[in-house]
Structure formats: structure tokens, C-alpha cells
Amino acid sequence: RMEIEVLISTENDKDFENNMATIRAEERLAFAIYRDEAFVTGPLVTP
Known part of the structure; x- marks a missing residue:
């Protein structure tokens, strides 16, 4: 199992622009x- 992971980025395609x-x-x-x-x-x- 893994704890919840939340990532936020402004560097995806044209997000920064x-x-x-x-x-x-x-x-x-x-x-x-x-x-x-x-x-x-x-x-x-199986048929």
C-alpha cells in the first residue's frame, strides 16, 4: 500500500504561460x- 500522493506543477506544456x-x-x-x-x-x- 501507499499513502496518498498529491503533486502540483506549473511546468506542464503551457501551464506557466x-x-x-x-x-x-x-x-x-x-x-x-x-x-x-x-x-x-x-x-x-473456452468455446
């Missing part, structure tokens, strides 16, 4: 499944 800023936010999360019946098992048959 247009008095703009680019903001990027990124976070990695985990998704837990606590129900055994949520998983389906069996043979995989």
Missing part, C-alpha cells in the same frame, strides 16, 4: 473480501 497548475493525486488501496461464497471455482472451458 496560461497561469495554470496541474494537480495529480494518486493512492493505492486494497480491497478485501470476507465472504467465502464470493469466490466461484470450477473448470474454465
Whole structure:
């Protein structure tokens, strides 16, 4: 896992000339499944 990361830049393409800023936010999360019946098992048959 990774903490949230927020980056702000004015050096993207013409952001500096247009008095703009680019903001990027990124976070990695985990998704837990606590129900055994949520998983389906069996043979995989392709057509």
C-alpha cells in the first residue's frame, strides 16, 4: 500500500504561460473480501 500522493506543477506544456497548475493525486488501496461464497471455482472451458 501507499499513502496518498498529491503533486502540483506549473511546468506542464503551457501551464506557466496560461497561469495554470496541474494537480495529480494518486493512492493505492486494497480491497478485501470476507465472504467465502464470493469466490466461484470450477473448470474454465473456452468455446
